Each structure stands twice: as C-alpha cells, then as structure tokens.
Amino acid sequence: MQKWFARLAAPIVFPVLASTAAAQSFADFCPSGDPDTEAAVVGYVTDPEAGTVIPGATVAASWVQDEARQRLEAQVNIEGLYTLCGLPKDVEVTLRASLADRRGEAVPYATAAPLAQADLVLSLTGGSEVRQEIGSLSAGGSRARILGSEVIRGEDLLDLPEMSVYDLLRQHQLLKFDRVSGVGEVVMLQSVTLTSWGSSRFQGLEVRVNERREADGVNTLREMSIDDVSRIEILSRTEASARYGGDGYVGALVITTHRR
Known part of the structure; x- marks a missing residue:
C-alpha cells in the first residue's frame, strides 16, 4: 500500500x-x-x-x-x-x-x-548535540536498517520519532562526523567516515533538495523535519560527480520532499 x-x-x-x-x-x-x-x-x-x-x-x-x-x-x-x-x-x-x-x-x-x-x-544555553532518542544503534530491526543505509525512504522514517534531517544524520551509522559547517553551497563535515569514501579529516557535501542546490545547506538540514522527506540519498564523491558533474571532490546529500 x-x-x-x-x-x-x-x-x-x-x-x-x-x-x-x-x-x-x-x-x-x-x-x-x-x-x-x-x-x-x-x-x-x-x-x-x-x-x-x-x-x-x-x-x-x-x-x-x-x-x-x-x-x-x-x-x-x-x-x-x-x-x-x-x-x-x-x-x-x-x-x-x-x-x-x-x-x-x-x-x-x-x-x-x-x-x-x-x-x-527547550535549552537555549546548552549545547545542541542530538540525544540518542531511538535506542541502541546496533539493535536489529528497521531503525538499525535506516541508520545503516545510504538510501533512506520516507516510509521507513515513519518508524522514527520526529526529528530534523540534521539529527537523523548525526545518528547515521555510515555517515559519521564530529562537526558541520557551511562554506557557500557546500556543507563541510569534519572527521567524516563513510564506508564508500573511507575516512578523511574534512569532506564536502552538496545539499540538494528536489535536485536544486541549497545556498545554505547547514540551516536546511537543521530546519527540515524528516516528516517532510520522502527520500534521502547519500552520494559519495564518485557517485555525485557521475550524476551532477564536477571535480569529484564533493559528495552530495540528495533530499526529495513530499511537496516537490
């Protein structure tokens, strides 16, 4: 259905x-x-x-x-x-x-x-680190599958509590990073690990919403709820270059929303 x-x-x-x-x-x-x-x-x-x-x-x-x-x-x-x-x-x-x-x-x-x-x-003075709200990330079931996949479907997100896309990424098993910052249209992840990329001190990601590049990717990730999402794809540098062109140094986070 x-x-x-x-x-x-x-x-x-x-x-x-x-x-x-x-x-x-x-x-x-x-x-x-x-x-x-x-x-x-x-x-x-x-x-x-x-x-x-x-x-x-x-x-x-x-x-x-x-x-x-x-x-x-x-x-x-x-x-x-x-x-x-x-x-x-x-x-x-x-x-x-x-x-x-x-x-x-x-x-x-x-x-x-x-x-x-x-x-x-709602703490306005404490840090904004995400809480581990969805249980053990090593547990079985659909939640562990969502957090271990490079393609996340909207129907799978129904199994998670409401959170921002940024909070979801902070709990992702394949895309691990310590901090995030913005450099123009590119979101810079610090100390990132992704299975298809290996590990690096810095890694850039384009944020695309419905195939359009976001000028402020960091705020887009923080403000967008997973309730709005029908699909998320995490593309490695090679995959992003093959789909969108470029120099092969920047990966992509491709978000498709319900209201395209």
Missing part, C-alpha cells in the same frame, strides 16, 4: 493567562473542537538554565495515522504557553519544542483525555 505524508493546518493559539491555564476547560482552549473525538494539549515551554519561559518557540505534535505521518504545529505565546487543538483521541503522539536551531527532547504523549497539560523544556 502506498504511504504518503499529510501536514494538517496549523491550529490557532488562543492566548490564556498563565495563572489561569490549569483552570481552563477543553472548550476554553478549543471552542470549535469536539471533545468526544478530539484531544488538546496545552503547556509551557521553558529554558531550565535561564529559568524563563520561551515565547516565540514552536511546538509540534507528530504521529502516524493511516500509514502517513501527521503533524500539527502551534506557536508559543508571549507567556510561554502553547495550545494544540485538533489531535485525534487515543493516539500516541510525539511533542517537541523548537526555536531556530534549538530543538527540545521528544516527549511521547497518549491523547486519552480531551485536555491535558504537557510542559516542555
């Missing part, structure tokens, strides 16, 4: 005073919603190091339904509060907060109740 991706319209965020949030009902947050068939999640996004809320962040709920990845997003208001309306009842979703290149930990939540509160943490 063909699998596809569906992005739902972003819900409206209803401003609610922080001091009264816990006392509100489903109808207060989602006046047009149906509590018999829908669920809502509200909560605060905070920075534990600074001890403050984070207005302007984005909270995304991601889940798999009808063999497709579904997604809802809401903006955090000036008081640090977010509201996600329109979630399906009795489904496990993944909640995650993000702001620019900072992404919080994925938080699982089961939508058993019409309205619940889930507070999220």
Whole structure:
C-alpha cells in the first residue's frame, strides 16, 4: 500500500493567562473542537538554565495515522504557553519544542483525555548535540536498517520519532562526523567516515533538495523535519560527480520532499 505524508493546518493559539491555564476547560482552549473525538494539549515551554519561559518557540505534535505521518504545529505565546487543538483521541503522539536551531527532547504523549497539560523544556544555553532518542544503534530491526543505509525512504522514517534531517544524520551509522559547517553551497563535515569514501579529516557535501542546490545547506538540514522527506540519498564523491558533474571532490546529500 502506498504511504504518503499529510501536514494538517496549523491550529490557532488562543492566548490564556498563565495563572489561569490549569483552570481552563477543553472548550476554553478549543471552542470549535469536539471533545468526544478530539484531544488538546496545552503547556509551557521553558529554558531550565535561564529559568524563563520561551515565547516565540514552536511546538509540534507528530504521529502516524493511516500509514502517513501527521503533524500539527502551534506557536508559543508571549507567556510561554502553547495550545494544540485538533489531535485525534487515543493516539500516541510525539511533542517537541523548537526555536531556530534549538530543538527540545521528544516527549511521547497518549491523547486519552480531551485536555491535558504537557510542559516542555527547550535549552537555549546548552549545547545542541542530538540525544540518542531511538535506542541502541546496533539493535536489529528497521531503525538499525535506516541508520545503516545510504538510501533512506520516507516510509521507513515513519518508524522514527520526529526529528530534523540534521539529527537523523548525526545518528547515521555510515555517515559519521564530529562537526558541520557551511562554506557557500557546500556543507563541510569534519572527521567524516563513510564506508564508500573511507575516512578523511574534512569532506564536502552538496545539499540538494528536489535536485536544486541549497545556498545554505547547514540551516536546511537543521530546519527540515524528516516528516517532510520522502527520500534521502547519500552520494559519495564518485557517485555525485557521475550524476551532477564536477571535480569529484564533493559528495552530495540528495533530499526529495513530499511537496516537490
């Protein structure tokens, strides 16, 4: 059966005073919603190091339904509060907060109740190293296969929690690197290892989205969710040169999205 991706319209965020949030009902947050068939999640996004809320962040709920990845997003208001309306009842979703290149930990939540509160943490002062969220990389099963392949299909990504393409690459077994930086249209990976390349101190990659070269590949990788991806190919220098031409010194990361 063909699998596809569906992005739902972003819900409206209803401003609610922080001091009264816990006392509100489903109808207060989602006046047009149906509590018999829908669920809502509200909560605060905070920075534990600074001890403050984070207005302007984005909270995304991601889940798999009808063999497709579904997604809802809401903006955090000036008081640090977010509201996600329109979630399906009795489904496990993944909640995650993000702001620019900072992404919080994925938080699982089961939508058993019409309205619940889930507070999220997003560190703005700590490092942005990815957490090992998907278990042991040496474990068997589809997750290990995804992280050991140079071609990743969108339907395989349904087995992973929502994350950025950058986070996915940081956990990849064949493409290992310590740091990443941008040099024009080329993403420079430092201390990279790929089975078809061998090891080198530096390796350049072109980032192509739907066959178009990205002018800022680093931000593209950090900002693009795997929910948007239907296929990722990691091309060695030889493979990239054969497909796109060039001098054979730069590999390629070729991303095909659902919305081409």
